[in-house]
Amino acid sequence: MAANSRVTIAAHALAWLELARQRGRPWMTSDEVAASVKTNPVILRRSLGDLHKAGLVRSRRGAGAGFSLARPAEEITMLDVWNAVSPEPLLALHRTEPNQECPVGAGIKPALTDTYDEATEAFRAALARRTIAGILEKILNT
Amino acid sequence: MAANSRVTIAAHALAWLELARQRGRPWMTSDEVAASVKTNPVILRRSLGDLHKAGLVRSRRGAGAGFSLARPAEEITMLDVWNAVSPEPLLALHRTEPNQECPVGAGIKPALTDTYDEATEAFRAALARRTIAGILEKILNT
DNA sequence: TGCCATCGTAACCAATCCTATTACAACTAT
DNA sequence: ATAGTTGTAATAGGATTGGTTACGATGGCA
Numbered sequence: 001m002a003a004n005s006r007v008t009i010a011a012h013a014l015a016w017l018e019l020a021r022q023r024g025r026p027w028m029t030s031d032e033v034a035a036s037v038k039t040n041p042v043i044l045r046r047s048l049g050d051l052h053k054a055g056l057v058r059s060r061r062g063a064g065a066g067f068s069l070a071r072p073a074e075e076i077t078m079l080d081v082w083n084a085v086s087p088e089p090l091l092a093l094h095r096t097e098p099n100q101e102c103p104v105g106a107g108i109k110p111a112l113t114d115t116y117d118e119a120t121e122a123f124r125a126a127l128a129r130r131t132i133a134g135i136l137e138k139i140l141n142t
Numbered sequence: 143m144a145a146n147s148r149v150t151i152a153a154h155a156l157a158w159l160e161l162a163r164q165r166g167r168p169w170m171t172s173d174e175v176a177a178s179v180k181t182n183p184v185i186l187r188r189s190l191g192d193l194h195k196a197g198l199v200r201s202r203r204g205a206g207a208g209f210s211l212a213r214p215a216e217e218i219t220m221l222d223v224w225n226a227v228s229p230e231p232l233l234a235l236h237r238t239e240p241n242q243e244c245p246v247g248a249g250i251k252p253a254l255t256d257t258y259d260e261a262t263e264a265f266r267a268a269l270a271r272r273t274i275a276g277i278l279e280k281i282l283n284t
Numbered sequence: 285t286g287c288c289a290t291c292g293t294a295a296c297c298a299a300t301c302c303t304a305t306t307a308c309a310a311c312t313a314t
Numbered sequence: 315a316t317a318g319t320t321g322t323a324a325t326a327g328g329a330t331t332g333g334t335t336a337c338g339a340t341g342g343c344a
Contacts, residue, residue, distance in 0.1 A: 004302065005234040008254060012236070016246045029319065036244040037236070040304055045320065062312025065319045078257055090232055090265070092147040094154070094179070095332065102178040104158045107281035112150055115220055115277065119268035123232070126261035135257065139249035146331065171290065182333055187291065204341030207290045237303070 006085040010047050011078065012037050015136045017057065018073040027066035047085060054084035073133035082127050090123065091116045148227040152189050153220065154179050157278045159199065160215040169208035189227060196226035215275035224269050232265065233258045 016036050020028050030048065034041040048067050051057045058070045069076070093112060098105035158178050162170050172190065176183040190209050193199045200212045211218070235254060240247035 005237050006302090007233055008235050011254060012240065012246060012250055015250065016244070019246055031319085036241050036247050038238055038241045038247065041319095042305070042322090043303070045322085049321070059320065060312085061310075061320045062314095063316085063318045064313055065311085067320090078261075091149055093150050095147050096180055098154065099178050099180045102158070104154060104161055104278075104281055105178050105180065107284040108154055108157065108277075110284060111277050111280040112153060114280070115269070115272045118272075119220075119265045122264040122268040123261045126264040127257070130257045130260075135250075135253050136246075138253040138256070139246055142249040142252060148331090151332095173290085183290095184293090184334070185332065187293085191292070201291070202341090203289095203291050203339075204343095205287090205289050206342060207340085209291095 004086070006047060006050075007078075007082055009037060009039070009043065010051055010081050010085045011132065011135060013044060013047060013067075014051070014056065014069065014073070014076060014081065014132045015139060017067060017069050018132055018136050019140075021069060026068045027060065027064070028068070029066045033067070050085045051081070054080065056080060056084060073136060074131055076132040077128045078130045078132075078135070079124050079128040081132075082124070089116070090120050146228070148189060148192075149220075149224055151179055151181070151185065152193055152223050152227045153274065153277060155186060155189060155209075156193070156198065156211065156215070156218060156223065156274045157281060159209060159211050160274055160278050161282075163211060168210045169202060169206070170210070171208045175209070192227045193223070196222065198222060198226060211274075215278060216273055218274040219270045220272045220274075220277070221266050221270035223274075224266070231258070232262050 013033050016033055017028055020026070020032075030041040030044040033048070034044045037044065048057055048059065052059050052067075056070055056076055057067050059065070059067050093109055093116075098108060100106045155175050158175055159170055162168070162174075172183040172186040175190070176186045179186065190199055190201065194201050194209075198212055198218055199209050201207070201209050235251055235258075240250060242248045
């Protein structure tokens, strides 16, 4: 399938940063996070870069560098994560403009946009109810 | 972006079939529907084929063939359409298995699955509140 | 019976996107 | 100055998407 796994990667990284913080390791390198996710460090630097732009993590360069959470894990929701890494709409309209001379073709876009926006908003609201702290708690109690 | 537009194509086709029916043309060929969507007839036959398997449309072969709605447009929801044409999950888990020796890697999958299922269910519930009849009505009143 | 319009589907293509990988300049604690 | 790490560009293989051509299967109708 084509759906990307960036939200998953980012949530994993954030949960791991929070667990490390609780264990007294507030700064983690992209190599260390990549080892937990089991992928390439560059993937993590890109993902953490998105989270950095969104203000969810801090980064330090130079020797002894790394990443750490920029806010308490209780205040980072899955919606924040989704907003940070997933700019795509869930449902796409027509790839090519429909026939404007047909009544359906001429008017369908706003009708579907309404429906898609409504469904997307419900999806976002559900993500907003979960936090990284909650995810981590569930992980540790399994 | 990569999100597919199959739900849009299918909803367009269904709304068009319903409008044609109201105008006394209960059977439409894939060529006629394709003209409204402005794409290839094969794309429509594929889409209408999915809708056929899901029981939303009927098809007739031979001379004078075509497609028509299998149920009243009031009883076809956008969730029915989504179920018929979009088998993919909205959010993907890790592409490669995370590190099982890390506590986060070992436990994150069920935690995220819960969250993703919840959000997807909210999305589906929103789609279930809209029907093809409602979409068509909105199209005609614009 | 034979014709012919249309469905159903396979095969293929170009474009796009995703993850992964290599490479390297920029940066900073020591 | 050195060493370790971030930030990012370039590239590649694989998958998916919409589009296109082609053709056998079907079934009204002359």
